[in-house]
Amino acid sequence: MSDAAVNRQRDDAVGPVWREQFLQPLKRFPIGLYPTFMMGVFFLIPFIIMLVVSFYARTESTYEPGFEFTHYARFFSPLFTTHLLVSVQFSVLASILSVAAAVPFTYFISRFRRRPQVIALVFLLCVLTLSEVIVAYSLSVVMSRSSGLPSFVEWLGLIDKARSWYPGYLANLFGLSFFNIPFAVLILFPSCTRLDRELTEAAQTMGASPFRSFTTIVLPLLDRTIMAAFVLLFVFTMGAFVTPSWLGRPEDTMMAQLIANQALNRGNIPFAAALSMFFMAVTIILSLITVRLRRGDRVGQT
Amino acid sequence: MNLVRWSKAAFIIAMFGMLAAPLVIVAGVSLNAKKLMFFPPKGLSLQWYPAVFETNQWLEALTTSVIIAISAGIIAISIALPIAYFLWRHKVLYAKALFLAGIVPFALPPVITALGMLIFWVEVGHVGQIWNIMIAHGVFLVTLPLVMISLGLESIDDEILEASRTMGADSRRVFTTIIFPMVLPYMVAGYAFVVVLSMNEYIISFFLGQAATVTLPVQLLASLRSGYSPIIAAVSVMFILFAVVVFSLVARFGDLPKLLGAWTPKE
Numbered sequence: 001m002s003d004a005a006v007n008r009q010r011d012d013a014v015g016p017v018w019r020e021q022f023l024q025p026l027k028r029f030p031i032g033l034y035p036t037f038m039m040g041v042f043f044l045i046p047f048i049i050m051l052v053v054s055f056y057a058r059t060e061s062t063y064e065p066g067f068e069f070t071h072y073a074r075f076f077s078p079l080f081t082t083h084l085l086v087s088v089q090f091s092v093l094a095s096i097l098s099v100a101a102a103v104p105f106t107y108f109i110s111r112f113r114r115r116p117q118v119i120a121l122v123f124l125l126c127v128l129t130l131s132e133v134i135v136a137y138s139l140s141v142v143m144s145r146s147s148g149l150p151s152f153v154e155w156l157g158l159i160d161k162a163r164s165w166y167p168g169y170l171a172n173l174f175g176l177s178f179f180n181i182p183f184a185v186l187i188l189f190p191s192c193t194r195l196d197r198e199l200t201e202a203a204q205t206m207g208a209s210p211f212r213s214f215t216t217i218v219l220p221l222l223d224r225t226i227m228a229a230f231v232l233l234f235v236f237t238m239g240a241f242v243t244p245s246w247l248g249r250p251e252d253t254m255m256a257q258l259i260a261n262q263a264l265n266r267g268n269i270p271f272a273a274a275l276s277m278f279f280m281a282v283t284i285i286l287s288l289i290t291v292r293l294r295r296g297d298r299v300g301q302t
Numbered sequence: 303m304n305l306v307r308w309s310k311a312a313f314i315i316a317m318f319g320m321l322a323a324p325l326v327i328v329a330g331v332s333l334n335a336k337k338l339m340f341f342p343p344k345g346l347s348l349q350w351y352p353a354v355f356e357t358n359q360w361l362e363a364l365t366t367s368v369i370i371a372i373s374a375g376i377i378a379i380s381i382a383l384p385i386a387y388f389l390w391r392h393k394v395l396y397a398k399a400l401f402l403a404g405i406v407p408f409a410l411p412p413v414i415t416a417l418g419m420l421i422f423w424v425e426v427g428h429v430g431q432i433w434n435i436m437i438a439h440g441v442f443l444v445t446l447p448l449v450m451i452s453l454g455l456e457s458i459d460d461e462i463l464e465a466s467r468t469m470g471a472d473s474r475r476v477f478t479t480i481i482f483p484m485v486l487p488y489m490v491a492g493y494a495f496v497v498v499l500s501m502n503e504y505i506i507s508f509f510l511g512q513a514a515t516v517t518l519p520v521q522l523l524a525s526l527r528s529g530y531s532p533i534i535a536a537v538s539v540m541f542i543l544f545a546v547v548v549f550s551l552v553a554r555f556g557d558l559p560k561l562l563g564a565w566t567p568k569e
Contacts, residue, residue: 017395021394022394022395026396029391031384031388032400034380034384035384038377038380039400039441042419042422043403043415045422046419046421046422049418049422050421053421104313105314105317108313118559121553121562122546122553122558125545125549126545127321127325129499129502129545130542131502131503131522132504132519133519133526134522134541137526137534138325138328142323142327178321181321182321186562189563190562193559194565210306235409236411241412241504241505246526256411256505259417260413263420269421273417273421276417283409283410283414
């Protein structure tokens with residue numbers, strides 16, 4: 001059935017659409033009930049319960065049914081606004097840094113011959129799936145006083161006395177960016193493989209330097225993909241938990257830590273639920289933007 | 303020209319080197335002879351590897367994680383396959399809605415999913431059970447096999463299906479003899495991704511485990527906080543090796559660039 005037909009039906013009545021698009025397909029494919037049940041019960045319902053709980057009243061140890069906006073009102077308190085600003089700041093910077101490193105890197109990888117490319121991809125997948133715990137820990141070793149870069153810099157004579165570089169603002173920023181890079185590569189990879197080689201080759205035959213052909217041909221062609229990658233990484237970084245709690249200072253606390261702290265340590269589930277609702281709304285809006293950006297992807301259409 | 307080539311090579315090597323740093327450091331620390339976390343290691347010893355299997359808390363966390371990862375993979379595939387097949391066969395709103403529902407979990411920050419599921423299990427009254435995490439991981443990671451299986455279904459040639467139907471095969475037979483074997487590599491790859499990501503997932507396991515069910519990443523961070531031991535590094539190295547083996551197998555038996563969305567020209 002064409003989209004136009006669907007639209008026409010939508011104008012006519014809701015009934016036929018429901019029957020044709022939902023009931024009849026289910027009759028022909030009853031197994032569809034199983035994924036509906038799983039996603040409904042274990043994904044949709046938890047979110048509905050969380051939405052309801054975000055209006056509940058907090059008690060000493062837990063929460064009780066109610067309908068109040070106190071938790072949402074706390075969004076105007078400095079506790080929330082400072083952590084939100086910190087999270088946004090880290091997420092913007094970490095996304096910019098990782099995308100800036102990943103764009104040329106992915107472009108080069110997409111030009112590899114097949115075998116080295118597969119090896120590079122296996123390597124990137126391993127780094128990508130590496131637990132945040134392991135990455136944060138090993139970066140903290142690099143930045144520790146006893147066995148990391150600080151003592152090396154001291155040995156070089158650049159500083160008098162080595163001290164640990166973590167926890168700190170830059171340590172956290174580096175950790176977040178590091179964690180984003182393999183993810184950024186995998187987002188950019190499909191579009192990079194679709195780039196027409198003949199364009200850059202033609203430019204270089206006509207005398208453009210590789211750098212110039214990269215900035216004037218490749219980057220403009222990838223602009224929407226790069227924007228989409230940036231937004232996705234922003235969302236991804238906003239959810240960081242282990243990295244900021246291991247590499248960051250208390251003042252670098254980010255949204256996910258705030259939610260976890262409120263829910264698990266303070267036992268304030270309704271406030272944590274309200275925070276999650278806000279967080280989810282932001283994420284959905286940003287994801288819709290990426291979908292729009294991807295629809296206009298210049299290289300994807302070729 | 304030469305300068306450009308050199309700087310390009312230097313950049314690529316620097317990036318790979320930087321990304322490999324955690325693996326190298328963790329491997330180095332795991333070789334320390336004494337119960338200290340030095341890098342480079344002081345004295346060499348492999349004693350921390352068998353220690354992982356001899357220490358109760360680590361062995362338990364390892365078993366828990368493996369059981370969760372294997373089951374989460376099965377749950378994720380069991381949800382993803384019907385959705386992908388449904389959308390591929392019948393391009394109806396219902397199937398599109400289900401597909402969207404399968405994409406959303408991965409796009410949301412995991413802490414939200416973790417909290418939602420924690421509240422759910424608190425309300426149901428079964429907090430801290432191992433199967434809470436199995437289902438949570440299965441649902442949370444369903445996006446990967448869903449996308450991959452859909453990719454596999456798209457790659458099936460319509461003419462083959464047409465031919466089999468003309469020759470009298472009913473839809474069940476078409477599914478078991480053509481569709482299923484053709485998407486099997488994509489299913490296996492999707493399964494592998496879920497297993498590896500589930501093994502490494504921290505925050506959902508942390509929220510839902512409630513100290514009653516402890517997975518490896520949760521145990522890792524707890525040990526890091528309470529005190530150092532090269533066992534932590536040894537466990538990490540085993541994690542990395544596990545991922546290397548799984549993804550190498552996926553690359554060996556499947557088309558990894560294609561799975562990750564690379565464009566391959568049609569002959």
